[in-house]
Amino acid sequence: MRILLVGAGGVGNAIAKIAARRTFFDAMVVSDYDLGRAEAVLAWITDRHGAEVAGRFSAARIDASDADSVAELARASRATHVMNAVEPKFVPSVFAGAQAAGADYLDMAMSLSEPHPDAPHSKAGVKLGDLQFAAAHEWEASGRLALVGMGVEPGLSDVFARYAADHLFDEIDELGTRDGANLVVRDEDGNEIFAPSFSIWTTIEECLNPPVVWEEGRGWFTTEPFSEPEIFDFPAGIGPVECVNVEHEEVLLMPRWLSAKRVTFKYGLGEEFISVLKTLHRLHLDAVAPIRVRSAGGPVEVAPRDVVAAALPDPATIGPRMTGKTCAGLWATGTGKDGARREVYLYHVSDNEETMRDYDSQCVVWQTALNPVIALELLATGVWQGSGVRGPESFDAAPYLELMARAEADGGYGQAWGLEDRTRATAAS
Amino acid sequence: MRILLVGAGGVGNAIAKIAARRTFFDAMVVSDYDLGRAEAVLAWITDRHGAEVAGRFSAARIDASDADSVAELARASRATHVMNAVEPKFVPSVFAGAQAAGADYLDMAMSLSEPHPDAPHSKAGVKLGDLQFAAAHEWEASGRLALVGMGVEPGLSDVFARYAADHLFDEIDELGTRDGANLVVRDEDGNEIFAPSFSIWTTIEECLNPPVVWEEGRGWFTTEPFSEPEIFDFPAGIGPVECVNVEHEEVLLMPRWLSAKRVTFKYGLGEEFISVLKTLHRLHLDAVAPIRVRSAGGPVEVAPRDVVAAALPDPATIGPRMTGKTCAGLWATGTGKDGARREVYLYHVSDNEETMRDYDSQCVVWQTALNPVIALELLATGVWQGSGVRGPESFDAAPYLELMARAEADGGYGQAWGLEDRTRATAAS
Structure with missing residues (x-):
């Protein structure tokens, strides 16, 4: 598994740090609009875990508002999974960029809603994630997985x-x-x-x-x-x-x-x-x-x-x-x-x-960041498998909660x- | 009396409109950073009172943050009185500009305060108007009047x-x-x-x-x-x-x-x-x-x-x-x-x-604007006289309240x- 992490803000930063203690992936490119933020994560990992662990990580600049920029970096880094950790307003571009690059995709918040034009406080308008579910058949057809809402809540x-x-x-x-x-x-x-x-x-x-x-x-x-x-x-x-x-x-x-x-x-x-x-x-x-x-x-x-x-x-x-x-x-x-x-x-x-x-x-x-790392591990090890646009509840919960709770000494997350x-x-x- | 009105925002606008119904002054230059606001006042006066009344008014552009700009326009318009109707943060520059031009000065809010550095909630630091009262002897010496705080409250x-x-x-x-x-x-x-x-x-x-x-x-x-x-x-x-x-x-x-x-x-x-x-x-x-x-x-x-x-x-x-x-x-x-x-x-x-x-x-x-017009009228007619930096309570209140309350038909303000x-x-x- 090769991961392109889009966003090194609070949650992206913590995702990389949590992932640094795991071995299930081969490489993680930590990217941000502000390259300095991505480099700061690598410096922390090097400082805390040494050069060998940090060797699996690299830093890159990305424009999350531009699907081409996302696709380009996903291809260049040979990403199998694009992990979206930027603000939800960038979901459409990161989602489209991952799809264009043929990578699987995860996020922690779904595409934004728009209120119903006539009855905003009684009828649903454009709903959270509608934009993403509209593309479900394409993801299904290409055999790729978009696991949406995979933070702590949703997740x-x-x-x-x-x-x-x-x-x-x-x-x-x-x-x-x-x-x-x-x-x-x-x-x-x-x-x-x-x-x-x-x-x-x-x-x-x-x-x-x-x-x-x-x-x-x-x-x-x-x-x-x-x-x-x-x-x-x-x-x-x-x-x-x-x-x-x-x-x-x-x-x-x-x-x-x-x-x-x-x-x-x-x-x-x-x-x-x-x-x-x-x-x-x-x-x-x-x-x-x-x-x-x-x-x-x-x-x-x-x-x-x-x-x-x-x-x-x-x-x-x-x-x-x-x-x-x-x-x-x-x-x-x-x-x-x-x-x-x-x-x-x-x-x-x-x-x-x-x-x-x-x-x-x-x-x-940190609590938000923990969960996509667990999900990535279940996908890397084949415990979770699937394609299309899917929510966390579409996968078996038992192995997830078992891995999360198992002690770190025994290969779990100790949570x-x-x-x-x-x-x-x-x-x- | 020739008045330079600095500021044609809400209060400045109303000052000009109230003054349009009075005859005590010869000319009023309505000035603003946004010339369009000054011109709008003149258009209203022309529309409501006709060209003859509006003839005493003119519009000009001013930068109230710049004492030189204020002094220059005060001189050019041969102002005997500068009426400050802009935000209090511009008091220092309008006050200094009027002084430089040798005009009398009125405002409706005084120079700003600065909290006491050590005990802001028990001791007074730089107080409202301190900057102006510090120049009191200069105004006194030149025989010019700065009537400060002459709106409704203060005023x-x-x-x-x-x-x-x-x-x-x-x-x-x-x-x-x-x-x-x-x-x-x-x-x-x-x-x-x-x-x-x-x-x-x-x-x-x-x-x-x-x-x-x-x-x-x-x-x-x-x-x-x-x-x-x-x-x-x-x-x-x-x-x-x-x-x-x-x-x-x-x-x-x-x-x-x-x-x-x-x-x-x-x-x-x-x-x-x-x-x-x-x-x-x-x-x-x-x-x-x-x-x-x-x-x-x-x-x-x-x-x-x-x-x-x-x-x-x-x-x-x-x-x-x-x-x-x-x-x-x-x-x-x-x-x-x-x-x-x-x-x-x-x-x-x-x-x-x-x-x-x-x-x-x-x-x-409007209530704020009413009062400086009454004060200007008392100064124009010589009922109020004085020099230095003075508050409204330093003048006789009886003629003020009488003029304010007297019916418009009898030459008062009908308030x-x-x-x-x-x-x-x-x-x-």
Whole structure:
């Protein structure tokens, strides 16, 4: 397996570092628009693992917005797999570039949605991934695989859903991805600051777009942003967090392969963050269309959302000032294998202290990066096989979760996942 | 009197329109960085009042950031008075330009403050107007007048304070400027939108800077932003509004000429607006130092605060979609002329419906513009005379308030002001 990694930002950086501890691939080209970022990853790997391990890696410049640039570098590096680790707005060009080069493709976020022109808060318009699924027959015909949504959420959440469908339930009422954290970032003086742990650009996109929900018999539909708030109790000491509906890939992926009455995604944004996002929207600062702004050198055109991102700390740099844990998981309800009502939460927790210590990578970014590396390993070893445009839930979840949980000393990733049976708690409440 | 008006934005525009109905001056040059804005004012005056009235007005281009540009145009237009109607950050250059040209000077906001380097929220650093008062002896020596802070607040509020000191109180405990409104702006579909009625740039500056308070024996000191919240009950149907301490010129002006135990300024921002300002601050979007932001044409440098301003509707354009009233006034407490405790609120209300009908100008902007025109008239007629750097409270308030309230048919401005005696209400509570 020869991997072209597109993007050496927070997640791309961590993918390369995690991959450096694995032997399943022959070469990884770490590419970025800013060559310096790609070279910095190689320097870290050399420093931490020595020249021999780093020998499998090389750095290159790429323009992810240009499919030809992606195809060219994929061919030049004889890539068998293109691993997309840039912002979702570049999905079309990286996806097309991989296809043109005849390589397999993986990403962690799917092509962007467009609201329904008449009824944005009730009907789905162009959905997440529609652009990619439209090309499914071409990928199928050429025998190539595009594994889409293969991060932590979407990604691990979808693997959990497949596991629940295969091993825990006879019939599923709801597949609900639930994400929450207790992360705090402080400045030099120890004061809590506002510093989102993930790209604010992407966070605004997912949170302010109309959330999408899937229901049996109704299909996909949308709601107002921040709808159906609920308090979800997260494990590992995180505790209760306010979660709201957010547009997310799981809702578009799971119903294609799994049977459930309802599929949702709720994000534990917390009250403060929701209020910040609402304010940005109210002040038109979430806009991506450039506006005219005065500057010392005369008027310039900038997208307000890019200004918001530039004014905040880079999520990739806040790790050292952050404390806490983040939890990604799937809450499922339905009828268990014994015919009785069942409710479970399958989850994985990432602790910032550990990811900083072992990878110099903050926990949210690291948790996202972990999963595509596991998937690549399952593809390299032939445990996962397939072609077409596919979500993680279209593959067997058991070997994935086994490899993830197995100790590193025994060839696994040493990342435990949890299954919390909430059946009794629900009955009591 | 020949007036050079610097700035044809919202307030400058309204100054010219109000002046068009008065005969006390010989000529007014309306100048702006954007000549089109100056010409638009002239077109309105011609359209509304005919060519003869408009004949006293002319349009010119100016760079308010450049003292030489201001001085040059002041000389070329043989200005006896330079009326500054641009953002307060241009006060130093317009002030210096007027001085260089030997003209008298008026503004509606004073030179900006700088927080104390060590104790920004307890000690005053460079205060509002310090730069201007530092030149007081030069203005005094040349026999020229710089009348600073002569809008509505500061301005009319200071006139009210002088009136209270001369006519209502023997001894004053607190001179408290209190400003509140019930304005609502709606979009085409009738939905309430976020659209501040005054320059967001200036609003952020005054609201996020440490508020300044003056106390007898202690002098000027500062507090945390949004300190000492109180519910103030405004007249004219506006009702109770949450007011907080805000940095404002009155606190710097009144103690120089009037005797009081405490001088404060509280702004009826309301809960939502305070929350928006806090969020902008938390996200560093109030910053005036340029940051690097990506754009289609490559990285550019813009000040986040300029982007916030550019993303919001121009306050000068929201009048047609706005409803409600704004109230500016002075709340004073102390010992009345009869030796008994007294509490009064002196105020002026501006109704958007009226200012739009008569001036195509929204009420907050119009109310600000009204006052420097009255002051110019008192200077032109010799009722007000003086030299040096002076605040409005250094002049006799009685003729000002008389001219303001007198009917237009009788040569006045037809703007009633109110005196609400709150002595009894306080005793009862």
